[in-house]
Amino acid sequence: MTVTLADVAARAQVSPATVSRVLNGNYPVAATTRERVLRAVDDLDYVLNGPASALAAATSDLVGILVNDIADPFFGIMAGAAQSQIGGQEGTGRAGGEKLAIVCNTGGSPERELTYLTLLQRQRAAAVILTGGAIEDPGHLAAVASKLAKLTDAGTRVVLCGRPPLGGDDDGSSITAALTFDNRGGGQRLTEHLLALGHRRIGYVAGPVERTTTRHRLEGHRDALAAAGLDADQERLTLHGPYDRASGYDATIELLRRAPDLTAIVAANDTVALGACAALRDRGLRIPADMSVAGFDDLPFAVDAVPALTTVRLPLYEAGARAGRLAMGRETPPPGGIASVPAELMVRGSTGAPRG
Structure with a gap:
């Protein structure tokens, strides 16, 4: 009918x-x-x-x-x-x-x-x-x-x-x-960088629990910890919230309360990382001398933060431009229609060896 x-x-x-x-x-x-x-x-x-x-x-x-x-x-x-x-x-x-x-x-x-x-x-x-x-x-x-x-x-x-x-x-x-970001691989390499510096107590400020981006970045982080035999306490050292500065600030205060022996904090994205840095400064802690901080995405302000933010670079502009060409039929779709966009670790001044 x-x-x-x-x-x-x-x-x-x-x-x-x-x-x-x-x-x-x-x-x-x-x-x-x-x-x-x-x-x-x-x-x-x-x-x-x-x-x-x-x-x-x-x-x-x-x-x-x-x-x-x-x-x-x-x-x-x-x-x-x-x-x-x-x-x-x-x-x-x-x-x-x-x-x-x-x-x-x-x-x-x-x-x-x-x-x-x-x-x-x-x-x-x-x-x-x-x-x-x-x-x-x-x-x-x-x-x-x-x-x-x-x-x-x-x-x-x-x-x-x-x-x-x-x-x-x-x-x-x-x-x-579909152009998919390597969030899991980027998250793993970021935490491996902190482990190589000597960090063993690492807090994680995650994004909204229902988002694929959140899950994949957190899985990469935990894969690195598991390989190092350090994944036992991760539920207590992980907090979820929005991808914004306030979430990073509030979660960092809570992580310091839960685990005063933390030496590093990984944030779900660069904006969250800025909130984490603000909370640490308000507590009188130095970055990275007292606490290392890392983000994700490599947004334009990351390199201008003080100290410059260690993060994972996603080629956002390049991916967006490619998506536009694919949408207009100006570029041939990748084999199978799906391409993975690589993530690059950017090591800067916000991470260093843990104190003492």
Whole structure:
């Protein structure tokens, strides 16, 4: 039985005109109403029919770039690099070859991520780029897989940048390409560096527990400790929180309370590491004479911190630019559609041998 626009309206408890406005995007609609309509569209698997279906089969000049937090340099760098490669492709698009790139800020919300994917699907986006780690929730992963399959079936190129294919369980068939960061290997090399300096009591400030990035970096850290026979007390020496400065500050104070004999702290990213450094300074501790600190990502400010931050460099700009080229069809996808992006250890002044 064919689902009609009226069926969607009835399911969402709005008028057919409101459904049309949401799908066409040509009239302001309250956010709660829009999400209710889009949820009904998904529930009923509604597709445009008649002459509109032919239009829906074509892609628009729109490219969506999904980020967790555009204010975070990790995402801003990738989004900016991707956008630099979008547009200007001779003979494509209806605006002289140019594409309109829109950055969709999810705020880390799985619901907003799905809403943006639905909106991009309804706008017949030419390409979608998803950046950063995935949320490790089976229901959400299944919903994202369904969205990406619908997008690719309609001719949209889907590229993942810094994100494993659907949490690592997908074979890549529902995407154009995935550029996955070597978070686990980078985390392992960073902790091996601290162990080589002589550190044996190392605290870890992790990111949100539900994120793939968090898990992979923590696994690398613990792999290095296990190889050295030092993994017995790691649950007590690991704290989770947001990828922000306040999390690094608060977690460091708690780690010092739990284990006054710590000699090093590894932070989930460079921003968290700055918070850790601030907490240590407020406690009168010197870096690295009293405590070594290390981060992850090598964001632009890392080299300008005092002392300069030891960290793991991810080539964020290069990866973002490559994602943009893949999204525009200007670069051949890697074999199997999946490529690992290497991580490089950057040793600077924030780490040194433990005291006494």
